[in-house]
Amino acid sequence: MIYLDNSSTSFYKPHEVISSVSATLKNLSANAGRAGHYYAKKAAFALNDTRVKAANLFGFEPQRTIFTYGCTDSLNLAIYGLNIRGNVVTTAFEHNSVLRPLYDLKNSGKISLTIVNPDSEGIITEQAVLDAIDRRTKLVVINAVSNVTGTVLPYKEVYRRLQGTGIIMLTDAAQAVGSIMPSEICGDIIAVAPHKGLHAPQGVGLLMFNEKVELMSLRKGGTGTMSANLTQPNDLPEGLESGTLPLPAIMGLNAAITVYKRSCEKWRKKVETLGRYAFVKLKRCATVYTKNPVAGIIAFNVKNYDSAFTCDALGEKGLCLRCGLHCAPLLHKAYGTIDRGMVRASVGPDNDFKDIDYLVESIKQI
Template sequence: MADHPESNRARVYLDHAATSWPKFEPGVAAAERYVRCCGATAGRGAYHSALEAERWVQAARKALASLIGAPSLDSIALCTSGTHALNAGLWGVLKPGDHVLTTAMEHNSLLRPLHHWKELLGITVDIVPTDERGIANPLAARDFITPKTRLVALGHASNVTGAVQDLEAWSQVAQDAAALFMVDASQTLGYLPIDVRSMNIDVLAAAGHKGLRALHGTGFLYVGHDLQAGFRPLLFGGTGRASESLSGGQYWPNAVEVGNLNLPGIVSMAVAAEHFVESPAAVHQWQAVHQLLLQGLQEFPQVHLLGRSVAAASLGTPAASYIPVVSLSVDGWDVHDLASVLDDAFGIEVRAGWHCAALVHKGLVHAEQHAASNSGTLRLSTGASTTVEEVTVALRAFRGILKGE
């Protein structure tokens, strides 16, 4: 295929929660230069271009470590996705007999490994329910703590409603239980600050291709120093170290980084993460555009923004903040049909369904309507690159469909 067949189609991309597009241009340019001019593998040879590749790996570790406040760059292992990082992190720290506490907000990339490894690993798992906004109450979590609770693992924000979890309070839950604290920052990295030291985070997994706007095939895992020595590898293979031994030894971060790394992706992630470290103000530019979208959607009486109009006071918890993700239902429409019309007739690209996070939908207002239609929600997610013009086009499309204007 010489070119993307749809490359000339006018489109408004509103699925940044799945992956960002367009990517951070300086990162794309650096990745292209790496592919054209270097192309060597990292951590294997000692020739010039191999050393250049290794410098990119170190640059990515350094920028990501500063972005999350990690005490040293060697606590970062480079992964191929948020899913890879979560699987590697869970497998790496869990031991037979452990009890894990997580929430109904989680993405399948956290819930499914726990589900599948229950028997294999001999672990038990409890899932704290979420409210009408997609928030799990840390006070409720305390009822699930047992003397065996060894890991409290949850996402920083919901990929369905956009609601941000109170990480400080959850960190306290983990500390009170003398458990490890693991955070999935796949949806928030690039949007919200996070600091592993002040939040006492032991393990952090994140995607690189969403809010950071690195290429596909990127993610990383932070693991605190005290957990690195006993970390159990999920994959085995070539690491460029201890090649003479069959066991390969136990080296962090090679416990995660096996096989050839995704250098083009890593180069783009290094450049994108450096940008965020140098200009954190850019992190907040997405807010105004997302707000504009929400205000526009509220014009339509048939549109229900899920979890956004719930008074926090009625739930007895603090007001929620949100990343630029919103889920909605529309009276008289199946969300899949609406997504198709938006795409086919207007070039508006949004996602309909359960968004790989089925449990959170149970708590949402209008949940009965979703359950009856068995369709999930329509999700619109803007990003750092979304413009006012794009939001205006999207709202015009809604007006055309819902008001016939």
């Protein structure tokens, strides 16, 4: 089998990550911060060590670095936790993890919503986002990299222009880590999917925010602090992390960060090189929607076939790809593929040129 679905989740997990998850399950199955015994203290120390590593990697304060149960959880906490009233600006390139919460708030009358569509070249421009902002705008939500086409959006430029306006920017960085260095990912709030570009286990997400941001908790319950108080505490980070945290996944993230820091540039270059190679090759045998393959993502269709048909045909040849709408319906409406979707190939650092060559030859045989 050839795995080309790394935008969904990275298949490659370093042995250090696997070992860390296994060791935690075997030797550290305690509830961090909920007791004073040896294992609870050791678990709390390990949890804090991971928090500090993650905060340092992305340039945020540890107490404002929140563990969640995935990037969807992170985005929901950010969007609902801000308790915004007013206008929100977002783009047609967003994932349903952003769109569905925003439309829920819009339909309940709590916000107005402005969607920025791509231009005739299929690009979301900085100016288009800025032109959508008005005096009522309180929040801009933008993904750094499209999960469908791999397009890098102008999140840096928009964030720079928002400084001093009082408008908060939430950056969905789910697809960014791996092709963009963490230190270059900016926003007042950043949501991260560690199981993708960091090659961490599924089951843990990150939400980080600066001092401009105050979030209300969505999940009420035990925090290990102020237990006599029947209202949710506001202290960070515990006030936003009620319940037992997924320590095995978090310790897998701990190991993943260590491996990532020594491997990130090598991985990034390989993913970009393979992406560019696939881009050139696929343009000769398919309709390619990707504009710039720096993220190692190529979205395409073959002839007039439905994307599901193409994926099934290629799946029979041992190729693991993603078809359909990729949870990003507004992008497909903008590109005219809402009815048949797109096929997405997304490479990882464990892929090679032979995988791309086999994909291309398999497409020619459909």
